Amino acid sequence: MSTPVTPARSSGEEASFSDRNELSVPEQMVRRTGQHVGGWFLSRYIIGQLGIWIAVMTPASVTLAIRVGTLDPENKAASLSLIAGIGAIAALLANPIAGRLSDRSTSRFGQRRPFILGGMLVGIGSTFVIGSATSLLVVGIGWFVAQAAFNTALSAMFAVLPERVPSRLRGRVSAFMGSGSQIGAVGGTFLVQVTGTDGVGMFIAPAAFGLLLVGVFIFGLKEDRRTREEVGPVRFRDIPGAMWINPQQHRDFALAWISRFLLWIALALLTTYKTYYLLDHVGLPMEELPSVLFVAMLILASAIFVSSIVAGWLSDIVKRRKPFVLVAAVVFALAMVVIAFSDTFEGFLVGVAIAGIGQGAYMGVDYALVSELLPDSATEAAKGMGVFALSASVPQAISPVIAPLLLGVGSVAGDANYVSLYIGAAALALLAGVATLFIRRSR
Known part of the structure; x- marks a missing residue:
């Protein structure tokens, strides 16, 4: 349901009823406020x-x-x-x-x-x-x-x-x-x-x-x-x-929410357990952790920033969102596989760099994608974006519950199995990409 458009405050022009219905929400706001x-x-x-x-x-x-x-x-x-x-x-x-x-x-x-x-x-x-x-x-x-x-x-x-x-x-x-x-x-x-x-x-x-x-x-x-x-x-x-936004009534929004939710669980598994992975799986000494983690996070942040800008810019040019989100999820899944089967810090850095590219490309497009799927952006934009934000915050609470289960798969003598942890993260990332394929209202 779109909000009726009142005359623009700056020009005093009036829009016909049919014109209002044809205007997008941003166009309606230009009419209302006079701000382009x-x-x-x-x-x-x-x-x-x-x-x-x-x-x-x-x-x-x-x-x-x-x-x-x-x-x-x-x-x-x-x-x-x-x-x-x-x-x-x-x-x-x-x-x-x-x-x-x-x-x-x-x-x-x-x-x-x-x-x-x-x-x-x-x-x-x-x-x-x-x-x-x-x-x-x-x-x-x-x-x-x-x-x-x-x-x-x-x-x-x-x-x-x-x-x-x-x-x-x-x-x-x-x-x-x-x-x-x-x-x-x-x-x-x-x-x-x-x-x-x-x-x-x-x-x-x-x-x-x-x-x-x-x-x-x-x-x-x-x-x-x-x-x-x-x-x-x-x-x-x-x-x-x-x-709450009813997923049955707003199927596409729900799919975008689920996609981000799954990818952010995978991301939480990477960021939360990276320290123990480096200590127990790679075998780095404790005294080296501060310096190596700084290098890893710098690489991650740099990759996220560059890939998000590139993906967002390209998605505007080609006027498509879903392919970028799908490819980003696949790239992130690949990064989890690289980390899972790496036994060296150098291999971990390669995986982190790939993860940053995938995460950044995903983050660079997903807000644009969901903004086109909100149930009512004319009257409840903040609610819709707020509910979407839960897809990134809820995984922070769920990942500590999921992680012990994955770490226990195939473990020997009670040792944590980081291969299964990050293979599980890769699977979640792939499911995140699959969810976007079923979105209908966005290309």
């Missing part, structure tokens, strides 16, 4: 997303672990796992629920801007709490709120893709969305080197810089005020429904 989407808009949009990723990925990948290690040096691994799990729950809930509330907003400041700005401000306050905390309880509460806040901002930011960006440009934008977390983690790590690891500066600086980048986008974003008749009522009993 071109290179400047897309540049600011990408910068704004990068700001959120810097704010959330810096603590997630660097500073939270430092803070926990300072407060609980003897049990830091277990404490960090618990606090990270608490944050993951917050992210899991916030994305779709905040997206639903954003879809229903009638604020005079627009539907997306209040949630993006509000999420960033609350997130900054929460990171200050974490940085100045003197107990793990306060750190846990602060990280829960921070994850909820930053993911609130992300849910509203992601809704801009199907609402405002024309289909012909979505591949290029999707590429930066897919690699945003990697860029954010690297950028945040650089900022921490500047601020140092003492005090609250290592938390506040990345979040404040992220807010600055977000401001570049939202203060130039034109939105009009929606009426309650357009967006529907806000009812607490509808909140649970924010996390």
Whole structure:
């Protein structure tokens, strides 16, 4: 169901009823706001997303672990796992629920801007709490709120893709969305080197810089005020429904969700167990791990960034999404096979490089693909993108359950079988590719 189009605020032109029905959602938004989407808009949009990723990925990948290690040096691994799990729950809930509330907003400041700005401000306050905390309880509460806040901002930011960006440009934008977390983690790590690891500066600086980048986008974003008749009522009993889109009614969306879900389980198996793989399977000494893992992650991040940009750009040119997603899944599966049968660090690096190419190509197109499959991008874009985000967060909770089963297949004398673990990951990646073949509404 598409939202009726009101006269454009800037020109006062009126569209006939038949014209409205023929307009795409981005075209409708141009009519409503008078804001055209071109290179400047897309540049600011990408910068704004990068700001959120810097704010959330810096603590997630660097500073939270430092803070926990300072407060609980003897049990830091277990404490960090618990606090990270608490944050993951917050992210899991916030994305779709905040997206639903954003879809229903009638604020005079627009539907997306209040949630993006509000999420960033609350997130900054929460990171200050974490940085100045003197107990793990306060750190846990602060990280829960921070994850909820930053993911609130992300849910509203992601809704801009199907609402405002024309289909012909979505591949290029999707590429930066897919690699945003990697860029954010690297950028945040650089900022921490500047601020140092003492005090609250290592938390506040990345979040404040992220807010600055977000401001570049939202203060130039034109939105009009929606009426309650357009967006529907806000009812607490509808909140649970924010996390659900009926797969029978929206088959193609469900297939895209399943595809990403399967690939992200395979990815979680790679990233979560790579340290133990290098220790137990390859036989590297513990003292070499920090340096070799840095090299591996640098190669992975570089491959993801390059392949996502190339895949997104090419998918816009050829006007196809499914072939790129399918090939990317197959390439990732190949990488898992290479890692499974490698006994050397060099072989592992080759597998990681191939995995980065596959993962990046997948991430560079999947946002563009799903934006064309949302049940109602005119009125519930944030909810749809929020539900889609669950396909990447739920695997983080499921992979620790699946991994022991795969590690136990064919194990000898109780030793973990990493060959079966990564062959299983390869199978999941192939299934992810197969799922896309049955999508009908996108080429």
